[in-house]
Amino acid sequence: MRTIAQKMKAAVLDIFYPRLCIACGSYGAWVCEPCAQKLPACSFGVASRQAQGIPCHAVYSYDSNMVRTIVHALKYEGVKELATFMSCAMSRWWRKNSVLNVLPLDRSILIPIPLHIKKLRERGWNQAELIAHELGSQLGVSVESGALIRTKNTQPQSSLSRQERILNMKDAFLCVPTASMEGKIIILIDDVATTGATLNQAASALRMRGGTDIRGFVCARGDQA
Numbered sequence: 001m002r003t004i005a006q007k008m009k010a011a012v013l014d015i016f017y018p019r020l021c022i023a024c025g026s027y028g029a030w031v032c033e034p035c036a037q038k039l040p041a042c043s044f045g046v047a048s049r050q051a052q053g054i055p056c057h058a059v060y061s062y063d064s065n066m067v068r069t070i071v072h073a074l075k076y077e078g079v080k081e082l083a084t085f086m087s088c089a090m091s092r093w094w095r096k097n098s099v100l101n102v103l104p105l106d107r108s109i110l111i112p113i114p115l116h117i118k119k120l121r122e123r124g125w126n127q128a129e130l131i132a133h134e135l136g137s138q139l140g141v142s143v144e145s146g147a148l149i150r151t152k153n154t155q156p157q158s159s160l161s162r163q164e165r166i167l168n169m170k171d172a173f174l175c176v177p178t179a180s181m182e183g184k185i186i187i188l189i190d191d192v193a194t195t196g197a198t199l200n201q202a203a204s205a206l207r208m209r210g211g212t213d214i215r216g217f218v219c220a221r222g223d224q225a
Ligand SMILES: [Zn+2]
Pocket: 021, 022, 023, 024, 025, 026, 031, 032, 033, 034, 035, 036
């Protein structure tokens, strides 16, 4: 329950920064309910289409302009409350789909895909970490943010071809194993996956340090991946 101070802060913020739906401009929420209902599901969200690599589950299709706009607003425009919208969509999806809802919550751990320290300083927040923490508290699953380090300040994947993306992400991560990871099912969390190269490289780093059961869960994924 929100305290009076929190309610007052929200009311003041609402006057200066009113929440307007990113898709239709209506007042009240960053993504209004009718627009949220229209967001297209990822056509292969339940099973990964990749022959190699970790299974990657996704809620929405990244081929939708509306989904891209929402992701962009969280990542680059600082609308951090969109992490709540995304994590709620992800926790609903988790509870509904047997690829995830059969996992024992106490034996699972969420690891957000880290940003390189330089990029984190420039941007000021890591959208994957915001999503992972909200998702973790909604589901009751622990989050381990310090287990993966991004050692390579990679180019944005969106500007590269499929082959270049794989090369760009090669050896981009280092795993610093923690006691809380031991024997756990690791779920890598990110806002978006396209080819899956980022998730697969992060999984390789975890495997080198003993991680075995690793999968990815993202808010949006391209249908053409
Ligand atoms: Zn709307």
